[in-house]
Amino acid sequence: MASVKIKARDMIVEVESSTPGTWLRIENLATLTINPGEGVERAVRTDFDSQGAxxxxxxxxxxxxxxxxxxxxxxxxxxxxxxxxQVEANAGEDKLGEDSIARYRFRHPRHTEWKIWEATTVLGEKGGDTNAIGAWAATITKSGLTTTEDVA
Known part of the structure; x- marks a missing residue:
């Protein structure tokens, strides 16, 4: 089987609307970065019996x-x-506690299932310089375990 590189621009990212089970594509993305190491916490187990390892x-x-x-x-x-x-609504200043959780899903067109996160949403900086189109950004932070769903 031949392998093919995956273009980041082909990724599909959706947010669940205020109607459960209804998904909206997040439009006009220019960059998408998934960090699977965010929020990792470690317990150091090194002791004298570790022999320097x-x-x-x-x-x-x-x-x-x-x-x-x-x-x-x-x-x-x-x-x-x-x-x-919807992303901006999910990051609203009134979205605190359990109300701060929203659902997002993402996949590449060749994938046969969605990865679904319950997550918090924080908006990033907006703006730009003299000759730029205004920028928009958000960070989605997973809360709980990833679930999956087959592509319909």
């Missing part, structure tokens, strides 16, 4: 996804596209 256990695993793209709003209403609007 470092020893550890992983006590907690986490992950995050950084999204960035160009700011784009409807020319008539000034509102962002639906997927990005």
């Amino acid at each position: 470092y020893e550890e256990w992983i006590m907690q695993r986490g992950a995050s996804m950084s999204l960035a793209g160009q700011e784009e709003n409807d020319s008539a209403t000034g509102l962002p596209k639906p997927g990005r609007a």
Whole structure:
């Protein structure tokens, strides 16, 4: 079987809308970075019996996804596209405690299942310089275990 490189720009990232089970594509992404090492906590096990070798256990695993793209709003209403609007709503200042959790899913078109995260959402910096299109960014941090769902 031949292997083929995966283009980052082909990744599909969706956010669950306020209607459970309804997913919205997050539009206008320019970068996507998944960090499977975010939130990892280690317990050092090294002691005198380790004979000078470092020893550890992983006590907690986490992950995050950084999204960035160009700011784009409807020319008539000034509102962002639906997927990005949902991400921004998920990061609202009133989203605290259990209300701070939202669902995201992602995959490459060749994958046969979605990876689904319950996650918190934090918006990043917006803006740009004189000749730039406005930037938009968000960080999605996984909360709990990853689940999967077959692609319909």
